[in-house]
Amino acid sequence: MRPARPDTLQIREDDDQLAARGRRLRADSLCWRPYRARWGPRAQPFHRRGHARSRPLEIVENGKASPSLLRMRKYTSYTHSAVFAEVRVDEDLGVIRIPKIVCAAAAGRIINPKTARSQILVGVVMGIGMALHEEAMTDHRRGKIMNHNLAEYHVPAHADIADIEVIFVDEADDKVSPLGVKGLGEIAIVGTAAAVANAIFNATGRRVRDFPITLDKLITETK
Structure with a gap:
């Protein structure tokens, strides 16, 4: 399964599944590059089923944790x-x-x-x-x-x-x-x-x- 782009990730409201433009993702299909994200304007805390769920995240910055080549x-x-x-x-x-x-x-x-x-x-x-x-x-x-x-x-x-x-x-x-x-x-x-x-x-x-x-x-x- 090909990795999903960060800008397509969102949390589905019906079953708490992480999805990318409508398709569900396995854990091994997610990108491993660390990203810093912020909540959307109408975001609510994400809890287990039955509680308030968050809105889709907005990726604001890319980052990495690898050692410096120099x-x-x-x-x-x-x-x-x-x-x-x-x-x-x-x-x-x-x-x-x-x-x-x-x-x-x-x-x-x-x-x-x-x-x-x-x-x-x-x-x-x-x-x-x-x-x-x-x-x-x-x-x-x-x-x-x-x-x-x-x-x-x-x-x-x-x-x-x-x-x-x-x-x-x-x-x-x-x-x-x-x-x-x-x-x-x-x-x-x-x-x-x-x-x-x-x-x-x-x-x-x-x-x-x-x-x-x-x-x-x-x-x-x-x-």
Whole structure:
């Protein structure tokens, strides 16, 4: 469905539906550009069905909230984080466990702390999967993926995830956007796998540079 022009939007008096010249609109068909509008001369407050309804809005000004292109050229990165991992490695079997991970992220202004923390948690779990579990096994003779299902492609389960602590650094950043908000999720993935690998190196003295770090690679590196 094509987006509707702002000057055609109005509220239908019969069923409280937002319409554009007689046709109803879905939520995904509306333009996402912010507009400043004012009420018409005979406007009334808009409430639920049975109350007074507003007259069509008049668009008086266009606006945008994207960062300045000139300012973006001066900077190469807007967000950063630090990840600390605690690991335990069985000396005989090479089994790796992660009892705790701490992720501190400079995320600018946090609009919703609950969902922001959830984004970091998911990123950390994906980083653990990158470091210890996930691997695509390829048949080089036939050019096919052999473990293309959740039974054979290993991902972290509840038993693999322990304590994850999330810390948001209170940092005002007016360069990333007018609101000072930043993207979350990916920044937690980037450092988690490296932190786990470094923690394994500090615990065993063996550097494994090929993800995922499985017990066979750890034992082979030992010999």
